[in-house]
Amino acid sequence: MTEETGKSFYETGRPGIRGWIFSTDHKRIGLLYLTSMLTFFTVGVCLGLTMRLQLMFPGHSIVPAHVYNSLYTLHGVIMIFLFVIPGLPAVFGNFMLPLMLGAEDVAFPRINLLSWWLFVTGAGLALLTIFFGGLPDTGWTFYAPYSIRSGQNVSLAVFAAFILGFSSILTGLNFVVTIHRLRAKGMGWFKMPLFAWGLYATGWIQILATPVVGITLLLILVERIFHIGLFDPTIGGDPVLYQHLFWIYSHPAVYIMILPAMGAISEIVPTFSRRTIFGYKMIAFSSMAIAIVGYLVWGHHMFTSGMSNTARAVFSLLTFLVAIPTAVKVFNWLATLYKGSIVLQTPLLFALSFIFLFSIGGFTGLIQGALSTDIHLHDTTFIVAHFHYTMFGGTGFAFFGALHYWFPKMFGRMYKEKPAKLGWLLMFLGFNFLYFPLFIAGFMGQPRRYYDYLPKFAVPNLVSTIGSWILVAGLIVLAVNLIRALRFGEKAPANPWKAATLEWETSSPPPLENFVEPPVVTQGPYDFVGKGLVKG
């Protein structure tokens, strides 16, 4: 199974753009997602930069309030629906899952292509709001009754989110069936790589939770178009009902965002420690535990919204419980470093900074899970900092770690190590300068979604804006390094990191059918000794 046995998937299939946008090959679909998502990510970053520029000094506006409101709404919608939710599953799940399972493709290749088309259609509809009726200004949460009264084109944006939901459901369904049905001969459930476990847990959340938000968004449309009182109290609705329905999906959705990221970390840490993962089963089960308990904690977004005091206490307690499986994962990753033979390359730097940043996100989550402290911090920039630590410090760093880990496999080229490390360093420093001050401003009482703020919050906001420049400098270094590698990088061997999972047993990039001969699995996914990758 080396390069000479077959052409790579790039060299087979229909030529030209049609060979890509109508391809049912999971690898091509993965790359389609990668290209479209990185485009959206770039737009989201630019919006974020503009927001930080606006907030650099108090009292000096570069954009008026209504523009700022659309900026942060678009930033949120793009980053959440078009980058973080599809995130790792759509790119690395699509590309790697069949390879890791030793399969030829996902279970339903055509549905897979449909998912991407739905994704692009939803994204296109969201962008249409620029030209028709004005950008939405409600925040990505579309809270009623504001979203019902807003004169902006909320209907189109909501419908776009509805379409995107279907893309997500179909991807989840596809992965769950693939994992059940298409594992290689000999690959029992506990011989599956942990990234596949992460995708499995994610798939179930996508299937079970996403329809709820689909229904909720449709109800907003029904209310806006037919004036049926569902959420607007002036016509007999209840705005708090909307919040419940919204968070019943959107809280599990944060686990859709993080579980595949945790899966990627579980691949990177053992590979670069040159030893088997510590507590395989605990990591696998904790993914499932997070997926299950994650359904029951949505109310912690609503501690000040007027729920009964009992409901608030119950949701607070359940929220603390979801911290446990997360802590278990962190401890197991750390224990995997113990007595290893650690090679500190770029993917591991991203993985370790993931553990650090995600821990800060998790710990500050405890502060918000506790009732009395959350009452103070709710809807302040403390929350903004918290979810950027989990979503960007967590999923974002895992995404870039995964990109650097699987880049040789996907493109058949090696990137340069030194610029990648420099890019990581700038990104890591910039990230902390950007978001940590927001914890302080939030504790001081600066509410979020403010286009201007009181002078007493000036210092943390200035530091934060400067941090955003450092972060973007890091992103540029990383991007230039990877784009350069696409053309000029050294040819990648089949297994540059000496990893033990199946995707590294085929050539880089893989042939169209993935494996020349269907693999038969006899060892565990991290059995470096059994595969002769390290001395035992």
Next chain:
Amino acid sequence: MAAAGHPRNPAAWLKALGVVILLAVAGVLVEMVVGVNRYSDFGAQVDHTFWMIVLIAALLLGGIVVFMVYCLVVYRHDRVEVPVQVEGNWWLEFWWTVIPVVIVLGMFWAGYEGFRNMRTVPKNAMKVKVLARMWSWEFEYENGVHSNVLKVPVGTPVRLTLTSADVIHSFYIPHFRVKEDCVPGREGYMWFKADEVDTYTVMCAEYCGDGHAKMMTNVVSLPREAFEEWLRSAAEEKKAMEEPVAEELSPEEKERKMAAAGEKLYNVKGCAACHSVDGSPRLGPSFKGIYGKKVRVMTGGKAREVLVDDAYLTKSMKTPTADVVEGFQPVMPPQNLTDAEIEKINTFIKSLK
């Protein structure tokens, strides 16, 4: 393996408990350095919980980082050629599941305790109704006095009943560590006790549109007597305001009284949030000198010119988005005002030459 660890079980429990207690004590110490919140009744309690969790988190995070760096140094590839393949350890898994459970239950309890105090209103609390609207606050006292600043007597518990006239807002006093949403069609509640004579910022914490960031007012805590005095005079002023303007007054005098009443309404009803009286544009056009002028407005997407008179002003309060002055966003919500109130406000606007 299970049997070997069993005798240590109770000791480890005690140890874990000891650690938690130690951390709680350390939390208090941190707080002494950072400073205790003395502004309100539960400020100190909230901060105490906050710093306790921060401290436990900092210690755990420190542990994580130290262990990570230790491994990176000691087990780096050029030092260790042959790694040890450790598959796991069920006792470790057990302990690092159980100890975090104990820790987070402690945190839950601390948060719940503070919360219970926040939600248990003392029986003798003074009652004030809060009406939030885009983008101002209106406070109504039990004797019917309306104000756009929340004046309270120091050291007295105050119970707020919260609701909204339009979309969801959130009443937030950062110094007092309290917040609760104002939901249209519902009544929420919260309470606080200001412990020092001072002025504290109130902010809206739930996004509510273009004026969200400017939807602020103050809690002003006054000595008991000063508060009583203010409440009494405000009640008298209100009474005088409500009396019909005496017929026998000269037209100028009548107009002056109406304008004064209009100015009061301009402040209380929240007009001031978006319309200045000094010529500077805010979210809406300034009222200064606008009466009797011709302005360009957008009517259903088409520009036209209208004269600002009583009829136009009245229409602009009842259906604000019908004719929007050019250069401004159609964001003003319809105002729930009586005809008498509108007349007074119109007279006030007219007086701003």
